[in-house]
Amino acid sequence: xxxxxxxxxxxxxxxxxxxxxxxxxxxxxxxxxxxxxxxxxxxxxxxxxxxxxxxxxxxxxxxxxxxxxxxxxxxxxxxxxxxxxxxxxxxxxxxxxxxxxxxxxxxxxxxxxxxxxxxxxxxxxxxxxxxxxxxxxxxxxxxxxxxxxxxxxxxxxxxxxxxxxxxxxxxxxxxxxxxxxxxxxxxxxxxxxxxxxxxxxxxxxxxxxxxxxxxxxxxxxxxxxxxxxxxxxxxxxxxxxxxxxxxxxxxxxxxxxxxxxxxx
Amino acid sequence: xxxxxxxxxxxxxxxxxxxxxxxxxxxxxxxxxxxxxxxxxxxxxxxxxxxxxxxxxxxxxxxxxxxxxxxxxxxxxxxxxxxxxxxxxxxxxxxxxxxxxxxxxxxxxxxxxxxxxxxxxxxxxxxxxxxxxxxxxxxxxxxxxxxxxxxxxxxxxxxxxxxxxxxxxxxxxxxxxxxxxxxxxxxxxxxxxxxxxxxxxxxxxxxxxxxxxxxxxxxxxxx
Numbered sequence: 001x002x003x004x005x006x007x008x009x010x011x012x013x014x015x016x017x018x019x020x021x022x023x024x025x026x027x028x029x030x031x032x033x034x035x036x037x038x039x040x041x042x043x044x045x046x047x048x049x050x051x052x053x054x055x056x057x058x059x060x061x062x063x064x065x066x067x068x069x070x071x072x073x074x075x076x077x078x079x080x081x082x083x084x085x086x087x088x089x090x091x092x093x094x095x096x097x098x099x100x101x102x103x104x105x106x107x108x109x110x111x112x113x114x115x116x117x118x119x120x121x122x123x124x125x126x127x128x129x130x131x132x133x134x135x136x137x138x139x140x141x142x143x144x145x146x147x148x149x150x151x152x153x154x155x156x157x158x159x160x161x162x163x164x165x166x167x168x169x170x171x172x173x174x175x176x177x178x179x180x181x182x183x184x185x186x187x188x189x190x191x192x193x194x195x196x197x198x199x200x201x202x203x204x205x206x207x208x209x210x211x212x213x214x215x216x217x218x219x220x221x222x223x224x225x226x227x228x229x230x231x232x233x234x235x236x237x238x239x240x241x242x243x244x245x246x247x248x249x250x251x252x253x254x255x256x257x258x259x260x261x262x263x264x
Numbered sequence: 265x266x267x268x269x270x271x272x273x274x275x276x277x278x279x280x281x282x283x284x285x286x287x288x289x290x291x292x293x294x295x296x297x298x299x300x301x302x303x304x305x306x307x308x309x310x311x312x313x314x315x316x317x318x319x320x321x322x323x324x325x326x327x328x329x330x331x332x333x334x335x336x337x338x339x340x341x342x343x344x345x346x347x348x349x350x351x352x353x354x355x356x357x358x359x360x361x362x363x364x365x366x367x368x369x370x371x372x373x374x375x376x377x378x379x380x381x382x383x384x385x386x387x388x389x390x391x392x393x394x395x396x397x398x399x400x401x402x403x404x405x406x407x408x409x410x411x412x413x414x415x416x417x418x419x420x421x422x423x424x425x426x427x428x429x430x431x432x433x434x435x436x437x438x439x440x441x442x443x444x445x446x447x448x449x450x451x452x453x454x455x456x457x458x459x460x461x462x463x464x465x466x467x468x469x470x471x472x473x474x475x476x477x478x479x480x481x482x483x484x485x486x487x
């Protein structure tokens with residue numbers, strides 16, 4: 001029996017879809033069976049980020065309308081074993097789906113997959129309610145800026161009200177340089193406000209743009225800092241204890257230089 | 265409030281100096297001195313109304329107090345309200361907007377009103393209302409969240425959102441937070457906005473209506 005995790009944020013553009021695609025792929029690379037579900041009916045994106053947009057025949061709406069079986073609507077990612085995508089319909093809108101229908105799909109997927117990641121749309125209305133309807137746990141994605149944090153705070157309140165727990169935080173687009181010169185909130189400030197467990201920090205990585213445009217999730221490439229961060233988060237999701245590296249402090253070399261040049 | 269003989273309170277029509285029943289003028293004088301020394305800055309030129317609840321005071325003693333307030337503390341005595349018509353000085357008293365019973369009510373209400381404990385953080389979009397009395401929050405009030413109480417609001421965490429104490433008009437209500445960095449504070453119908461670039465100070469603070477009818481914030485030491 002797997003678990004259903006909704007990936008949400010409140011605010012748009014903070015990296016829900018990128019995080020869903022990368023965590024889904026990373027979990028599959030770690031040998032888990034994964035279904036990623038796009039819950040953004042009418043504004044689907046997950047298929048593009050995963051590079052599977054040309055292979056979608058059926059969507060979750062077709063499953064709900066009994067046009068096809070769930071197994072038929074799942075698109076298999078051929079680059080890695082055990083990864084499936086359930087796309088959202090692009091011609092319907094969010095009100096065409098009921099939370100109970102989404103929950104039924106999640107319940108079916110839970111019995112056949114280790115992880116079901118549901119990519120929630122931005123907002124707190126029907127789309128969010130649909131996405132979170134079948135969820136056991138939640139990942140809240142935020143960037144370290146005040147508007148994203150206020151929206152994340154709102155979403156956490158709604159998730160707690162719906163008794164979805166645990167709720168873990170992914171701090172995305174984190175820039176140690178900006179924190180260093182005082183123009184970005186640091187990790188402690190964000191956690192002080194949101195007061196939930198930190199699942200991981202993803203550093204700002206321009207590789208994300210290229211990977212999105214090419215439809216190849218970052219985690220297929222080992223070297224990028226974003227890729228490594230997502231791999232660590234995926235390992236934590238499988239229960240491994242991986243410490244969160246301290247991105248705010250300078251590298252070893254800088255520390256050594258500082259040690260030699262410090263005033264005595 | 266430490267001073268049981270006199271109290272300086274700000275009401276809608278201005279500052280009131282309330283003198284409670286007591287025996288001697290010297291004690292009242294000492295109490296006034298003590299009350300004035302608690303002020304952060306001198307109240308030069310401010311006008312006050314004296315609410316006498318001390319009918320045993322003689323007319324010349326009242327006149328003495330009046331000149332003392334004007335000479336020593338530079339306060340302008342606007343009017344003197346007395347419960348006893350006979351003891352009332354020959355100054356044209358302004359129409360009483362605050363009956364004695366009402367003032368007594370205001371002073372007693374903190375003791376008599378109920379309070380509610382909220383054992384969680386108020387997040388963005390959530391509100392907590394308690395018009396019947398005071399609210400105690402075991403957590404934070406985040407930006408976008410709102411707490412409103414008929415009495416006081418005590419936040420045992422950070423107050424980053426909006427807080428409205430004394431929502432039924434009790435102007436003696438206070439707002440206390442371990443970290444007071446709100447967007448807006450309201451006490452009764454007085455509103456105060458957050459100053460630009462406000463930073464947490466690292467100590468608890470209290471907000472109340474101060475001498476000049478504005479919400480003032482200062483370090484919270486004790487009730």
